[in-house]
Amino acid sequence: MNSELLLREHDLKVTPQRLGILSLMKIKGHVDVEELFLTMKKQFSSISLATLYKNVNAMLEKQLITEIKAPKLKAKYEIVKEPHIHLLCKECNEFVDLDINLETLIDDASKKSNYQLEESCVVLSGLCEKCQTN
Amino acid sequence: MNSELLLREHDLKVTPQRLGILSLMKIKGHVDVEELFLTMKKQFSSISLATLYKNVNAMLEKQLITEIKAPKLKAKYEIVKEPHIHLLCKECNEFVDLDINLETLIDDASKKSNYQLEESCVVLSGLCEKCQTN
DNA sequence: GCTTAAAAGATAATTATTATCCTTTGATAA
DNA sequence: TTATCAAAGGATAATAATTATCTTTTAAGC
Numbered sequence A, B: 001m002n003s004e005l006l007l008r009e010h011d012l013k014v015t016p017q018r019l020g021i022l023s024l025m026k027i028k029g030h031v032d033v034e035e036l037f038l039t040m041k042k043q044f045s046s047i048s049l050a051t052l053y054k055n056v057n058a059m060l061e062k063q064l065i066t067e068i069k070a071p072k073l074k075a076k077y078e079i080v081k082e083p084h085i086h087l088l089c090k091e092c093n094e095f096v097d098l099d100i101n102l103e104t105l106i107d108d109a110s111k112k113s114n115y116q117l118e119e120s121c122v123v124l125s126g127l128c129e130k131c132q133t134n
Numbered sequence C: 001g002c003t004t005a006a007a008a009g010a011t012a013a014t015t016a017t018t019a020t021c022c023t024t025t026g027a028t029a030a
Numbered sequence D: 001t002t003a004t005c006a007a008a009g010g011a012t013a014a015t016a017a018t019t020a021t022c023t024t025t026t027a028a029g030c
Helices: A003-009 A016-028 A033-043 A049-061 A103-113 A129-133 B004-008 B018-028 B032-041 B050-059 B101-114 B129-133
Strands: A065-070 A071-078 A085-087 A097-098 A116-125 B065-070 B073-079 B085-089 B095-098 B116-127
Touching: A016 A033, A016 A049, A016 A071, A016 A129, A033 A049, A033 A071, A049 A065, A049 A071, A049 A129, A065 A085, A065 A116, A085 B101, A097 B101, A103 B085, A103 B095, A103 B101, A103 B116, A116 B101, B018 B032, B018 B050, B018 B073, B032 B050, B032 B073, B050 B065, B050 B073, B065 B085, B065 B129, B073 B085
Parallel strands: A085 A116, B085 B116
Antiparallel strands: A065 A071, A065 B065, A085 A097, A116 B116, B065 B073, B085 B095
16 A cells, blocks of 8 residues: 555654655565665765654554564564564574464454453564575 | 473573562462572572673573563563463452464464464453452 | 745664673582 | 682673653644
């Protein structure tokens, strides 16, 4: 979806910096704040780290993006989509999405626990195909 | 299992501080470093934060404990056990284990991705039973 | 074009974590 | 059981990550 619309729908003002952040997330999938900062600097030479933190937090609050945390990994951010699995390679740190449907698992967990579940953070880690042979 | 044995089996020296850490994890399930520090201080009044960080890191390396990270939550640590689900209540911050077997999910993910998976960090969050009615 | 609240930028402050250095202690073997 | 020594503990400095504060700039509605 159009980033401008995405922002408006989440009650966030449209600014060039925010458009840049979303555009980067669309291209790279997951980004951490440092990546954001380094990449954004090329386009907005005077951008401040504070701006990035503030925007990430605002977007989190409005549930436009979601945060993924996992052992040995900086917090990463991605645009909200269906619950899915994140795969992390411990060797090369490749970090990718795997679109296995988690509905069944979540429903199951919800029934067994009586929790009303809204959000998932599922990270499986190990070795990617390449790193297994090396 | 006996904490002393647990430490030895993981090539870690047995110290009173380490026994204290494990004992706390056995009682509380998950702990973060701050909790560790505050609780341990009662027993070891001169314990240093550095000791806790160093021990947590040593135990992580030896795979005696595992780290759970999730949005809006400090890193928590627990003694290694079978892959399972963590439930987090966004309202009261209750954080509990749910023993749903994740083998099938992990096998599935492994097949689809060709990753050799070793570790899981699965956190589902929402509202616990109590907080739904309030 | 104005107006205004919100966002951006600069930077200080805070918090979390790691590094360093010296002292103490657990494990081993004489 | 005690002597040895590498490893662990404790104190604290250093670093990294994040948040807070304040001033300037800008997006959005009239």
